[in-house]
Each structure stands twice: as C-alpha cells, then as structure tokens.
Amino acid sequence: MDAVKVWTPYCGAAPAPAELLARWNLDPVLLAALVAATLAGGFALRPYPARRRAFLAAMALLAVLFISPFCALTSALFSARVVHHVLLTACAAPLLAAAIGTDRHRLPGGLAAWTALHGLIFWLWHAPPAYAWALSSDAAYWLMQASLLASAAGLWTALRTAPALAGVGALLATMVQMGVLGALITFSGRALYAPHLLGPQDWGYSPLEDQQLAGLIMWAPGAAIYLAAALVLLGLWLRDESARPQPG
Template sequence: MRDWLPYCGAAPVPADLLGRWNLDPLLLLALALGSWGLWRLARNPLQRRLIVASAALALILFVSPFCALSSALFSARVTHHVLLAAVLAPLLVYGMPQERSRLPGSLALWTGLQAATFWLWHAPGIYAAALSSNAVYWSMQLTITGTAFGFWAAVRRASSLSAVAGLLVSTVQMGLLGALITFAGNPLYAPHIFTTEPWGFSALEDQQTAGLIMWAPSAALYLAAALIIARRWLADQDREATA
C-alpha cells in the first residue's frame, strides 16, 4: 500500500480532526496579502463584504480542519473543488470592479476551459498525482479557481441570454461528471482507498457521495445563477414593455 501525503497532511481519523489546522506560514501570508489587495480594489461596502466572505471561505478550505478532511474523504475533496469553482470564484469576481475582473476571451472559451479543467483534475491518475506533490496540488487549486474566475468574469460582462446559456452548459457538464463518478462500479481514486473506513464509509460509498455532491448541489449552484439572471432579464423586458 502506498502512503499518500497530500498538502493538507496525512488522512486524519475522526478523533484527530479538530486539531488538524493548517498553519503554513506561506499560505497565511499569501491569503493575507491577497485579501488586503482585493480590499483595496473594492469600491463599495457590498464589494468589501464579498471580499471578506471570500477570505473566510479560503480560510475554511485551506486552513481549517476541512483541509485535512479532504485528505481522507474524496467527497470532502469534491466539496472543496465545488466551493472553489462555484462560490469562491464568483465572490472574487463580484467583489472587484468590473474592469478589474475582465480577462481576455469569450464566454464560450471560458465555459470550455472551466469544464475541461474540472474534468481533467478528476481523472483518477491526474487526481492521484495532485495528492502526491505539493506543486501539482497547487496547480490543481489555482487552475480550478483561475478558470472559474475567468468563467464568472465572462458571465458578468455577457448579455443575459449568453450568460444563461453559459451557466446552463456548466450545469449540464457538472451533472454529467457527477453522474459518471456516482455510477462507476469500482473505487477509482487510489489515495482514498484506505482512508474512508474510519469515517464509516467504504471507498466506493465515499466516491458515490462525491459524485452526488457534484451531480446535484454543485450543478444547482450554476442553475440558480442562471435562473437569477433570467429573472432579472425578464423583469427588465417587462419594464421596457410598460414604459
């Protein structure tokens, strides 16, 4: 049996979890400087609240014991990735002035890049590599967050119909990947084969839970954003029609 040692440390057992804070000084410095820089860019109280929320979420994901939990459970790791792509990234985008969040490339390009990146890192061999090397691990985190940032920035500047289309495509691809993971007949993710039993799951049950998280709650986040934008567009159309 191979001993996996991810960035967040060896897989904990339940009794050890609450003591497993990640106090990596380089990480804490990066989070502090990044949050300070984004705070300075914010132009109004709402943007500042979004930056505070993004900093709090980053602390939960990378500093709190949840980081260690993601070494034990693939379902926690998938939750981590979903929160990066569907919560942290839009918090960062909408916490900045629109011109500061603008990146080159169309919404179609960023929709494809986000989907390809998410699928790539959940290929079993590439996922295992990320839990074997800190450099590959941080490549995973930065590319998932970065392509999601580009996607949400493109949604922000797109027309309502284009934004809804991009979000619906993201809903479908996230659900499809989740379904494939859910219905796989065997455990696919080697780093978690022997880490789930202390938590009351078999490796396959943990993997199925991860697939369901990706299939339903994560896809629902993109769908909810699409519905909000569609509702606002319809309200604008009604106001124009009655003006």
C-alpha cells in the same frame, strides 16, 4: 500497490475522526499569502464597499477551505474534496468576480471560451491519474487549486458582462458538464481514486461508497448552484424585458 501506499497530500495524511479538530493547517507561507492578499485587496477596494465585502467574504471562505480542519478532511474523503472544489469554483470564484466589478475591461476570449476552459480543467483534475498526481505533489496540488479557481473566476467574471441569455446558456452548460461528471463518478463500478482507498474506512465508508457520495454531491447540489444562478439571471432578464417600453 496503490491500496497500501500511504498518501501524504498537501493537507497532510488522512485523519481519523478523533484527530480531525486538531488538524489545522498552519503553513506559514499560506498564512502569509492569505493575510497579505486580504490586507492588500481590502485596502484597494475601500472606495467600493460592496466589492470589498465580496472580496473579504471570498478570502474568509478560502481560509476555511485551506486552513481549517476541513483541509485535512479532504485528505481522507473524496466526498469532502468534491465539496471543497464546489465551494472553490461555485462560491469563492463568483465572490472574487463580484469584487473585480464590471468597470474593468472584458476578459479576453469571451464567455464561451471561459465556459469551455473551466469545464475542461474541472474534468481534467477529476481524472484519476491527474487527481492522484495532485495528491502526491504540493506543486501539483496548488496547480489544481489555482487552475480551478482562476478558470472559475474567469467564467463568473465573463458572465457579468455577457448578454443575459448567453449567461444563462453558459451556466446551464456548466451545470450539465458537472452533472454528467458526477453521474459517471457515481455509477462507476469500482473505486477510481487511489488516494482515498484507505482514508474513508476510518469514517465508516468503503472507498466506493465515499466515491458514490462524492458523485452525488457533484451531480445534485453542485450542479444545482449553476441551475439556480441561471434561473436568477433568466428572471432578471424577463423582468427587464417586461419593463422595457413597447414600441407603438
């Protein structure tokens, strides 16, 4: 039954390649929300140029993810959806965390809690039943996007005030959980995601090939972002330790 169901997620039905460039998402509610948030945040952060730039970059990335034809592409290809989620959680979220700054109170729960919460939410929404629900209901779709972004922003914000080595551990833990999930998706022997049983065929992929590509994206470049961040944080910690005056 799932193989013949026509899925119509928030971004619209799966497009064929020839129609992709015309598939801009001009939802007036979304446009109004993004414009209002951009204007309000840009105004509030005027005294903080670096934070303001980070916020505006995050809003620009969100516009690409949810307004441009890339939004429609995620209806066709699960691999595009994974890229979407990686950009949302590993690029937009740290930009928002940078915009928040370090002069605010620490988030409740601590770094370990945010790391666990984000990992749990990330796995939950990539479980086939939850994912199918998100692509069959606009409310569920936005719950998926909001929970992924909020939990990731919480993780990246907690990282900014945590001890360096704890931050390295959290980033490596996130890298591992994303890599394991990507590996499980890659090596599954069957197509798991009903909303993408038909769309990939217009793009020259079988559903299983599209799923394998999605798993590889999550496993390698997706997880690599967290590894790179961990190495940068570790390098900064080693630099600070070497510059610290030695006793005696």
